[in-house]
Amino acid sequence: MSNTDLHRLFEPRNIAVIGASSTLGKWGAIIFFNILNGGFPGAIYPVNPGRKTVMGLDCYASVADIPEPVDLAMITTPAPTVLPLIDACGVKGIPFVIVVTSNFSETGPEGTRLEREVVARARSYGMRIVGPNTMGIFSSRRDLHALMPPVMPLRGPVSMFSQSGNLGTQMLAWGSSVGVGFEKFISSGNEGDLTCVDYLRYYGDDPATKVILAYLEGVDPHSDFLSVAREVSRKKPLVALKGGRTRVGGRAAASHSGAMAGSTDIYRGAFRQSGVIQVSTTQGLIDCAKAFSHCPLPRGNRVAIVTRGGGWGVITADACEENGLEVPPLPEDLVRKIDKVLPPYWSRSNPVDMVAALGPEPIEACLKIIAQWDGVDAIIAAGAAGGMAMQVPERSRLPEDYKKNLSQLFNPRQTHFRKLDETLELIKDLVKQKGKPIINLAFRRPDSDGEAPHDPAIVTFPTPERAVRVLRRMAEYQAYLTGA
Amino acid sequence: MSNTDLHRLFEPRNIAVIGASSTLGKWGAIIFFNILNGGFPGAIYPVNPGRKTVMGLDCYASVADIPEPVDLAMITTPAPTVLPLIDACGVKGIPFVIVVTSNFSETGPEGTRLEREVVARARSYGMRIVGPNTMGIFSSRRDLHALMPPVMPLRGPVSMFSQSGNLGTQMLAWGSSVGVGFEKFISSGNEGDLTCVDYLRYYGDDPATKVILAYLEGVDPHSDFLSVAREVSRKKPLVALKGGRTRVGGRAAASHSGAMAGSTDIYRGAFRQSGVIQVSTTQGLIDCAKAFSHCPLPRGNRVAIVTRGGGWGVITADACEENGLEVPPLPEDLVRKIDKVLPPYWSRSNPVDMVAALGPEPIEACLKIIAQWDGVDAIIAAGAAGGMAMQVPERSRLPEDYKKNLSQLFNPRQTHFRKLDETLELIKDLVKQKGKPIINLAFRRPDSDGEAPHDPAIVTFPTPERAVRVLRRMAEYQAYLTGA
Numbered sequence: 001m002s003n004t005d006l007h008r009l010f011e012p013r014n015i016a017v018i019g020a021s022s023t024l025g026k027w028g029a030i031i032f033f034n035i036l037n038g039g040f041p042g043a044i045y046p047v048n049p050g051r052k053t054v055m056g057l058d059c060y061a062s063v064a065d066i067p068e069p070v071d072l073a074m075i076t077t078p079a080p081t082v083l084p085l086i087d088a089c090g091v092k093g094i095p096f097v098i099v100v101t102s103n104f105s106e107t108g109p110e111g112t113r114l115e116r117e118v119v120a121r122a123r124s125y126g127m128r129i130v131g132p133n134t135m136g137i138f139s140s141r142r143d144l145h146a147l148m149p150p151v152m153p154l155r156g157p158v159s160m161f162s163q164s165g166n167l168g169t170q171m172l173a174w175g176s177s178v179g180v181g182f183e184k185f186i187s188s189g190n191e192g193d194l195t196c197v198d199y200l201r202y203y204g205d206d207p208a209t210k211v212i213l214a215y216l217e218g219v220d221p222h223s224d225f226l227s228v229a230r231e232v233s234r235k236k237p238l239v240a241l242k243g244g245r246t247r248v249g250g251r252a253a254a255s256h257s258g259a260m261a262g263s264t265d266i267y268r269g270a271f272r273q274s275g276v277i278q279v280s281t282t283q284g285l286i287d288c289a290k291a292f293s294h295c296p297l298p299r300g301n302r303v304a305i306v307t308r309g310g311g312w313g314v315i316t317a318d319a320c321e322e323n324g325l326e327v328p329p330l331p332e333d334l335v336r337k338i339d340k341v342l343p344p345y346w347s348r349s350n351p352v353d354m355v356a357a358l359g360p361e362p363i364e365a366c367l368k369i370i371a372q373w374d375g376v377d378a379i380i381a382a383g384a385a386g387g388m389a390m391q392v393p394e395r396s397r398l399p400e401d402y403k404k405n406l407s408q409l410f411n412p413r414q415t416h417f418r419k420l421d422e423t424l425e426l427i428k429d430l431v432k433q434k435g436k437p438i439i440n441l442a443f444r445r446p447d448s449d450g451e452a453p454h455d456p457a458i459v460t461f462p463t464p465e466r467a468v469r470v471l472r473r474m475a476e477y478q479a480y481l482t483g484a
Numbered sequence: 485m486s487n488t489d490l491h492r493l494f495e496p497r498n499i500a501v502i503g504a505s506s507t508l509g510k511w512g513a514i515i516f517f518n519i520l521n522g523g524f525p526g527a528i529y530p531v532n533p534g535r536k537t538v539m540g541l542d543c544y545a546s547v548a549d550i551p552e553p554v555d556l557a558m559i560t561t562p563a564p565t566v567l568p569l570i571d572a573c574g575v576k577g578i579p580f581v582i583v584v585t586s587n588f589s590e591t592g593p594e595g596t597r598l599e600r601e602v603v604a605r606a607r608s609y610g611m612r613i614v615g616p617n618t619m620g621i622f623s624s625r626r627d628l629h630a631l632m633p634p635v636m637p638l639r640g641p642v643s644m645f646s647q648s649g650n651l652g653t654q655m656l657a658w659g660s661s662v663g664v665g666f667e668k669f670i671s672s673g674n675e676g677d678l679t680c681v682d683y684l685r686y687y688g689d690d691p692a693t694k695v696i697l698a699y700l701e702g703v704d705p706h707s708d709f710l711s712v713a714r715e716v717s718r719k720k721p722l723v724a725l726k727g728g729r730t731r732v733g734g735r736a737a738a739s740h741s742g743a744m745a746g747s748t749d750i751y752r753g754a755f756r757q758s759g760v761i762q763v764s765t766t767q768g769l770i771d772c773a774k775a776f777s778h779c780p781l782p783r784g785n786r787v788a789i790v791t792r793g794g795g796w797g798v799i800t801a802d803a804c805e806e807n808g809l810e811v812p813p814l815p816e817d818l819v820r821k822i823d824k825v826l827p828p829y830w831s832r833s834n835p836v837d838m839v840a841a842l843g844p845e846p847i848e849a850c851l852k853i854i855a856q857w858d859g860v861d862a863i864i865a866a867g868a869a870g871g872m873a874m875q876v877p878e879r880s881r882l883p884e885d886y887k888k889n890l891s892q893l894f895n896p897r898q899t900h901f902r903k904l905d906e907t908l909e910l911i912k913d914l915v916k917q918k919g920k921p922i923i924n925l926a927f928r929r930p931d932s933d934g935e936a937p938h939d940p941a942i943v944t945f946p947t948p949e950r951a952v953r954v955l956r957r958m959a960e961y962q963a964y965l966t967g968a
Contacts, residue, residue, distance in 0.1 A: 003740075012709070016897020020618065033882070033886070034608075036880070036881045036882045036886075037876060037877070037880045037881070037882045037886075038877065038879070038880070039877055039878070039879025040881070041879075041880055044881075053917075055882070055883055055886060056883040068838040078627065100539075101745060102829060103829050104830075107829045127578040143879055152875045152877060162795070163795070163797075164793060164794055164795020164796070164798070165793070166792065166794065166796060166867075167795030167796055167799070168795070170796075210582050215795060217795070217798060228586055241799070243795055243798035243799045243802060244798050244802065244804070246801065246802045246805035246806060248802070248804065248805045248811040249798050249799065249801040249802030249805060251801075252794070252797050252798045252801045252831070252833070252837070253794075253798045258497045268966065280802075280806075281799075281803075281947060282799065282947050282948075282949070283947050283949065308650065309647075309648060309649070309650020309651060309654075310645070310648055310650065310737075311647070311650055311651030311652070311699060311701070311727055311737070312649020312651055312654075313649060313727050313736050314648070314727035314733050314736045314737045315651070315725070315733065315765075317731030317732040317733040317735075317736045318727060318728065318729045319765075320732065320926060321731060321732045321733060322730060322764075323729035324728070328734040345586060345587050345590075345591045347736070349735070349736070350838050351736050353736070355586065357852070362567070367880045383650075389713045392521060393521070393522065393523055394523070394638060395522070395523025395525075395626075395627055396520070396521045396522070396523050397520045397521070397523055397524070397528075398517070398520045398521045398539070399520075399539055399540040400538060402517070402520075402521075438606075463765060463766050463767050464766075465764075465765040466765070466767075467769065478811060484779045
């Protein structure tokens with residue numbers, strides 16, 4: 001019997017860590033440390049014959065000694081120790097084992113032989129294996145941080161599986177700094193037993209997962225990956241970064257995850273036909289995660305651009321056209337409406353260049369008018385939530401009373417930017433009312449990287465090009481869903 | 485007589501601001517405020533017939549009343565007032581006037597007529613005009629912050645001219661958050677008189693300027709731009725972002741800066757032949773500014789990749805191949821040397837995957853070995869200066885003594901990452917010794933955006949793709965210089 005329902009893997013009642021110790025610097029210790037620090041609410045059993053306690057918890061010599069049934073075990077000890085430990089876990093009736101240990105199929109024929117033996121042994125007990133050579137698992141619902149790096153992801157609707165543990169866990173960390181929240185994560189390792197197809201199927205059925213991210217190096221051409229992807233992508237967006245797209249990258253992937261990289265063109269076509277949203281950079285992966293988590297899909301590819309500065313309008317328009325998005329001309333009735341709220345020298349066209357209009361009122365008025373426009377499917381608002389924090393250098397010659405009141409005078413959340421939060425609320429309301437994405441561009445400031453999550457529901461990027469690339473992916477996905 | 489030596493424009497002894505007031509919310513007031521706050525060491529003369537003092541300084545009714553010769557005047561008052569003010573400045577013998585005022589050629593034929601009249605009048609006094617419709621000037625040497633936005637750039641070797649004031653000044657602000665320092669900046673506005681050709685020539689001759697950035701929407705096809713670019717690019721890198729590359733972007737550019745956008749293909753070819761380093765995004769502009777400021781040029785296009793995590797090696801290799809950079813195989817003697825410093829399961833190839841080796845020693849040892857390799861022209865070190873700060877969530881179940889010592893246990897500058905600063909120093913030394921660029925990848929962490937300038941001399945990017953694109957531009961520029 002094989003367990004294909006991964007519920008007890010992703011939401012275990014309890015967990016045993018084989019090779020747990022208190023010696024930080026060892027991975028078994030660090031993972032154990034991360035689980036404790038993450039606050040997993042179930043029982044945590046360190047297993048190590050050489051210790052009585054680990055970080056304050058009673059330690060067991062073997063999984064056999066644990067006084068209750070165990071849902072999930074992790075093995076962190078060297079490769080030659082793994083096979084007997086699998087036996088111990090099998091006898092104990094543990095349904096899932098994560099083999100963190102490396103030095104299996106990724107290192108050559110000898111490792112491959114051992115890996116096959118480990119998997120066959122596990123199967124004989126009806127047990128399923130994650131890995132080997134994995135960095136572990138994260139599960140928001142169970143506060144489970146069974147990972148090698150000490151990362152504390154934001155909580156949110158994104159679930160990810162990754163054929164690189166390092167890259168995957170870095171995405172979790174990166175998410176925290178840009179407002180992308182995660183629900184579940186698994187580092188799939190060598191995929192000796194459970195594969196990305198299993199994780200994809202599980203995420204597809206998981207109601208808490210709204211967006212799926214994948215980092216892939218190789219997919220078994222005989223697997224169900226494409227057919228499962230086709231089913232899942234009907235239900236929720238599946239965004240994939242494929243590593244090993246090139247000859248050299250493929251060579252590196254082979255030595256990293258043992259993956260057969262396969263031809264780029266074949267992947268690209270097959271992925272497209274299965275509704276997979278393909279990105280070619282880590283930046284694209286995290287940007288799509290952000291936008292797909294929080295924005296409705298555009299119904300088409302027509303974009304309105306509103307900007308405080310003409311240059312930004314120009315390069316945003318360039319990026320739109322280069323990415324197959326339309327920037328339709330502004331209809332005469334909208335021109336007349338906007339005439340009433342902007343100074344006479346505004347651009348009178350799309351992009352709507354507000355020509356350095358200060359304060360929140362002009363952009364709010366423009367956004368309200370443009371949100372009514374049926375001729376566009378999405379809005380990019382450049383500088384809606386901008387502003388710049390003010391510094392007082394040593395050499396400042398300002399009068400003292402100005403220096404004292406500087407934060408009042410120029411702080412982006414004060415004076416002429418004092419209604420920033422209201423503008424952001426307006427954007428949120430308009431998105432909700434109209435069901436159209438509004439992407440906000442907040443340029444970088446000395447005090448911020450421009451994408452700090454004021455409120456993750458307001459999708460913000462620091463450059464127009466990234467906003468446009470994401471809108472393109474969204475429009476393409478919408479076209480796939482509707483068969484357009 | 486026309487003054488083509490822009491020294492008194494970029495390094496004026498004193499400055500008059502016509503339309504200065506104390507009413508923040510008016511541009512004349514904000515610019516005056518920014519000049520005072522920036523600490524310009526020369527005399528600052530507010531000119532406004534309606535005021536006795538402005539922000540604590542004596543105010544003059546007219547430039548005629550200023551008691552000494554004036555190098556630079558700024559006009560911030562509405563368009564209809566500009567012509568008589570030009571007369572006043574001309575009579576006073578002021579060599580340079582920055583006309584911030586908009587509503588000239590960018591708004592149509594009427595504005596164009598007025599702009600021509602303003603320029604002709606200025607010329608009749610031998611006076612040169614910046615703008616109109618400009619956001620002003622920055623000059624590090626004179627602490628001159630005569631700009632509309634309250635931006636305080638980092639000081640450094642980059643000078644920029646921009647046909648969008650908003651985009652240009654945002655680059656100054658962005659530079660502060662990623663370690664790109666500026667020497668001079670000018671918002672060229674409508675270029676009624678002085679044009680980007682004049683600024684380019686001046687920056688080309690300016691010994692303090694090591695790297696030139698340009699945001700361009702249109703270049704007069706009859707101008708000397710290409711021939712000047714050809715001369716300047718022999719001496720220092722000229723990195724350009726061209727707005728209005730597409731039909732829609734070109735339409736927006738016409739209404740923004742009145743620029744004739746011209747055909748993309750013609751620009752691209754002509755720029756390439758003139759040694760202009762072309763980027764297509766603002767991100768590319770700032771990334772090139774960073775790398776060209778601090779890195780020696782690679783002598784060719786061969787790259788070694790060192791990584792703590794296999795996935796990063798794979799996608800870095802992909803990005804290299806997709807950008808025309810070679811990732812040559814590792815020679816046998818280097819494999820043997822690295823065998824001595826890494827665990828047996830390292831990749832034994834380029835990318836050098838250190839397989840999650842902890843601590844600074846392995847990467848330092850690898851970098852020292854690879855820096856000796858004559859077969860590569862540049863090194864990308866993924867995760868050399870990485871690490872993750874540790875958080876303690878509310879729900880943490882760590883023992884109290886661990887919680888207390890957490891910053892000791894996992895702080896990136898402590899324990900196993902305690903020698904981070906030494907690793908960065910090593911990178912700096914190796915770059916100096918070998919004259920080869922080493923680009924550092926520091927992935928994003930919850931507490932940082934991954935590109936905070938530890939030390940701007942160590943060029944750091946948060947994604948491999950950005951590092952690779954920059955290396956490509958550097959290799960192409962080197963090939964241009966050597967005729968390869």
